[in-house]
Amino acid sequence: MARVDVCAIISAIILATACGPGDSARAQQQRAPAGAAHVGAAHVGTLPDRESLNSGTVTVITAPIGGPMSVMGSDMAAVLDEGESLRVLPILGKGSAQNLVDIIMLKNIDMGFVATDAMEFVKTEYNIPDIAQRVRYIAQLFHNDVHIVARREIRSLQDLNGKRVFAERSIGLPAARTIFRRLGIQADIDSQTDPTGGLQKLIDGQGDAWIASVSKDAPIIKGIKNEGGRLHLLAVPYDRALQDIYLPTAFSSEEYPNLVPPGARIDAVAASTVLMVYNWPENSERYRRTARFVDALFGKIQVLQSPPRHPKWRDTVLSAPVQGLVRFKAAQEWLEGARAMQSPTTDGNPAEFRKFLDERKAQARMSSDEAARLYSDFLKWQRSKETR
Incomplete structure (x- = not known):
C-alpha cells in the first residue's frame, strides 16, 4: 500500500477552502520550482542528492x-x-x-x-x-x-x-x-x-x-x-x-x-x-x-x-x-559469516544474524538465495550500527 502524506493532504484542503479556484492555481504555480516545465498534471521530479549519489x-x-x-x-x-x-x-x-x-x-x-x-x-x-x-x-x-x-x-x-x-x-x-x-x-x-x-x-x-x-x-x-x-x-x-x-x-x-x-x-x-x-x-x-x-x-x-x-x-x-x-577483507568476512551460519556452535555473527532474522520474523526454512540476500541485509544493518 502506498504511503499517504497526511500533511500534504491537510495543506491542500486548507488551501482549497481559503482560496478561490484561480487563487489556488496561482498558489500552486508559486510553489513550483523556478523554471520547471508544466505539462498538464505531470509530476516534476527532483535530482538526487549529489553527496548520496x-x-x-x-x-x-x-x-x-x-x-x-x-x-x-x-x-x-x-x-x-x-x-x-x-x-x-x-x-x-x-x-x-x-x-x-x-x-x-x-x-x-x-x-x-x-x-x-x-x-x-x-x-x-x-x-x-x-x-x-x-x-x-x-x-x-x-x-x-x-x-x-x-x-x-x-x-x-x-x-x-x-x-x-x-x-x-x-x-x-x-x-x-x-x-x-x-x-x-x-x-x-x-x-x-x-x-x-x-x-x-x-x-x-x-x-x-x-x-x-x-x-x-x-x-x-x-x-x-x-x-x-x-x-x-x-x-x-x-x-x-x-x-x-x-x-x-x-x-x-x-x-x-x-x-x-x-x-x-x-x-x-x-x-x-x-x-x-x-x-x-x-x-x-x-x-x-x-x-x-x-x-x-x-x-x-x-x-x-x-x-x-x-x-x-x-x-x-x-x-x-x-x-x-x-x-578483499569485506568479501572474506562475508564468506566466513555465511559458513559460520551453517554451524550452530559458532559464536559471533551467527547469533546476531539469528536475532536479526527474529526481529524481521524471517522463516526458519528458506532457499539459499533468500538466505544470501538476508545475510547481505544483515551486514548492511551491522555496518549502519557501526557508523552511528
Missing part, C-alpha cells in the same frame, strides 16, 4: 565490447542497483593488463576484471615488485583459455623459438610473455596490431602463430575457415613452471572442428579471471563503498547466474581461492 556509486572497468566482461559489467549494473545507496557504473577498458594498471593508478576506478596472468606481466613490464600488496581480489569469476593458433609446420611450443608470433596487448600479450618466459622460449612477439589484424596476418602467411587468451568457443577462432588445414591449435603442456598461475584445460574437435582433428584432444592452459579491487584502507569511504557492493554481489549471485544474464556467471564460485592473491 556519489557515495553510493562504484566503478567497474571491464573490456572492449564483444567478450563476456563487458556484458557481465552490464549485468551487475542491472541486477545490483539499489538507487542512491548503490549504483554500479561499468566502464569499457582495454583488457586485463591495462585494467590492472588502471585499478592501481586511476582515481575514479574502484575495481575491474583482471586475468591472473596479467599480474606477472604488469609486475615485470612496469617493475612493480609489490603489486600483490597493492590490490585485492573479490571473487574468481570465470576462466580464459589460452589459444595458440599456429601454422601446420609448428608442432610444439619449442618450435616457436625465433618465430614471429602475433599477440595483441588486450587479449594475448600477457599470456605470451608469461608462458614463453617461464618455458624459456625466445619468440619474436608482435603486439602492435589489433586482435583480428594479427590473426589475419597469420592467415595471410606473415607469421607463425597467433595467441589469444579468451573464453572457449570464441567466435573469432571458431570462424577461422582454415582451407586445406594450414592451421591448428597448438598444445600447451601443463608444465610445473606454469602451475602457480594456470589451470589445465583442453580443446576438442567438437569445440573447434576447424582446428582440431576429429576425435582429438589438445592440451591447453587457462587463467582465472577475477574481480580485482584496489587495496583501500579499511577506514576509508572507498572501502565502505566497495564493501556495500560486495554485499550486493554475493547476496544476488544466483540472480546473476540465471537467464537472461551472461552464461559465464555460472562459472563463478565465490568461495574459490586465487593462488598468490589476498581476498
Whole structure:
C-alpha cells in the first residue's frame, strides 16, 4: 500500500477552502520550482542528492565490447542497483593488463576484471615488485583459455623459438610473455596490431602463430575457415613452471572442428579471471563503498547466474581461492559469516544474524538465495550500527 502524506493532504484542503479556484492555481504555480516545465498534471521530479549519489556509486572497468566482461559489467549494473545507496557504473577498458594498471593508478576506478596472468606481466613490464600488496581480489569469476593458433609446420611450443608470433596487448600479450618466459622460449612477439589484424596476418602467411587468451568457443577462432588445414591449435603442456598461475584445460574437435582433428584432444592452459579491487584502507569511504557492493554481489549471485544474464556467471564460485592473491577483507568476512551460519556452535555473527532474522520474523526454512540476500541485509544493518 502506498504511503499517504497526511500533511500534504491537510495543506491542500486548507488551501482549497481559503482560496478561490484561480487563487489556488496561482498558489500552486508559486510553489513550483523556478523554471520547471508544466505539462498538464505531470509530476516534476527532483535530482538526487549529489553527496548520496556519489557515495553510493562504484566503478567497474571491464573490456572492449564483444567478450563476456563487458556484458557481465552490464549485468551487475542491472541486477545490483539499489538507487542512491548503490549504483554500479561499468566502464569499457582495454583488457586485463591495462585494467590492472588502471585499478592501481586511476582515481575514479574502484575495481575491474583482471586475468591472473596479467599480474606477472604488469609486475615485470612496469617493475612493480609489490603489486600483490597493492590490490585485492573479490571473487574468481570465470576462466580464459589460452589459444595458440599456429601454422601446420609448428608442432610444439619449442618450435616457436625465433618465430614471429602475433599477440595483441588486450587479449594475448600477457599470456605470451608469461608462458614463453617461464618455458624459456625466445619468440619474436608482435603486439602492435589489433586482435583480428594479427590473426589475419597469420592467415595471410606473415607469421607463425597467433595467441589469444579468451573464453572457449570464441567466435573469432571458431570462424577461422582454415582451407586445406594450414592451421591448428597448438598444445600447451601443463608444465610445473606454469602451475602457480594456470589451470589445465583442453580443446576438442567438437569445440573447434576447424582446428582440431576429429576425435582429438589438445592440451591447453587457462587463467582465472577475477574481480580485482584496489587495496583501500579499511577506514576509508572507498572501502565502505566497495564493501556495500560486495554485499550486493554475493547476496544476488544466483540472480546473476540465471537467464537472461551472461552464461559465464555460472562459472563463478565465490568461495574459490586465487593462488598468490589476498581476498578483499569485506568479501572474506562475508564468506566466513555465511559458513559460520551453517554451524550452530559458532559464536559471533551467527547469533546476531539469528536475532536479526527474529526481529524481521524471517522463516526458519528458506532457499539459499533468500538466505544470501538476508545475510547481505544483515551486514548492511551491522555496518549502519557501526557508523552511528
